[in-house]
Amino acid sequence: SYDLTQPPSVSVSPGQTASITCSGDKLGDKYACWYQQKPGQSPVLVMYQDNKRPSGIPERFSGSNSGNTATLTISGTQAVDEADYYCQAWDSNTGVFGAGTKVTVL
Amino acid sequence: QVQLQESGPGLVKPSETLSLTCAVSGYSISSGYCWDWIRQPPGKGLEWIGGFFRSGNTYYNPSLKGRVTISVDTSKNLFSLKLTSVTAADTAVYYCARRGAAAGTGVDYWGQGTLVTVSS
Numbered sequence: 564s565y566d567l568t569q570p571p572s573v574s575v576s577p578g579q580t581a582s583i584t585c586s587g588d589k590l591g592d593k594y595a596c597w598y599q600q601k602p603g604q605s606p607v608l609v610m611y612q613d614n615k616r617p618s619g620i621p622e623r624f625s626g627s628n629s630g631n632t633a634t635l636t637i638s639g640t641q642a643v644d645e646a647d648y649y650c651q652a653w654d655s656n657t658g659v660f661g662a663g664t665k666v667t668v669l
Numbered sequence: 670q671v672q673l674q675e676s677g678p679g680l681v682k683p684s685e686t687l688s689l690t691c692a693v694s695g696y697s698i699s700s701g702y703c704w705d706w707i708r709q710p711p712g713k714g715l716e717w718i719g720g721f722f723r724s725g726n727t728y729y730n731p732s733l734k735g736r737v738t739i740s741v742d743t744s745k746n747l748f749s750l751k752l753t754s755v756t757a758a759d760t761a762v763y764y765c766a767r768r769g770a771a772a773g774t775g776v777d778y779w780g781q782g783t784l785v786t787v788s789s
Contacts (some may be wrong), residue, residue, distance in 0.1 A: 564731065564732065565765070570696055579698070585732065592775075594772055594773025595773070596773060596774075596775035596776075598715070598775075598776070599713075605764060605779035605780065605781060605782055606715065606764075606776070606779060607779075608775045608776055610775075611769075611773055611774050611775035612772075612773040612774065612775075615774075626737065632786070649714060649715050651715075651717075651775070652770070653773075656726075656728040657717070657728065657730055657731065658705070658707075658716060658717030658720070660714060660715040660716065661714070662714045663714040663715070
């Protein structure tokens with residue numbers, strides 16, 4: 564089975580940059596999506612096709628995907644960005660999620 | 670405005686079948702997109718269960734070992750999930766979701782989720 568690996572947690576100071584990685588075998592050959600989930604809420608898509616932002620997602624969110632690693636970057640992180648973030652990719656018509664990264668804004 | 674709403678029993682006994690329905694409003698299921706079921710055990714991460722693809726094919730997570738069936742009723746604009754032989758490990762919040770048909774487009778609409786507990 565295909566696996567995606569994310570760090571369990573990332574801490575960032577307000578206004579600084581948070582980078583969340585997602586690693587998988589030849590992930591760069593696939594598309595990666597990213598979801599943000601706050602407690603008690605359904606996930607929200609914040610990045611699709613590696614680096615495209617859905618309507619309504621702030622410009623401080625950006626994405627990249629190359630080699631074995633996809634990265635979600637939050638520039639100028641705000642307190643409202645504190646949440647769990649999940650990457651997702653597809654392997655043989657099977658959706659695969661990373662285990663999630665908790666972003667804490669200190 | 671597209672809305673998805675899950676419904677079904679909140680409590681299922683071990684070894685029985687979990688059945689959920691997702692009613693879609695604001696968009697016709699037969700018009701395209703893919704329709705997924707995703708779950709999240711309490712305090713844990715997301716797991717893709719399966720989905721009805723725009724091609725007309727249905728695909729499932731192999732980890733669920735043939736216990737899953739997803740069906741679509743275009744006349745009622747809903748899709749359903751059946752998971753057989755449930756155990757406590759199937760306790761989770763179950764989400765229905767709409768996903769873009771093009772590769773890598775992601776889920777743009779989610780239901781609010783429904784908690785299903787497996788317990789005797």
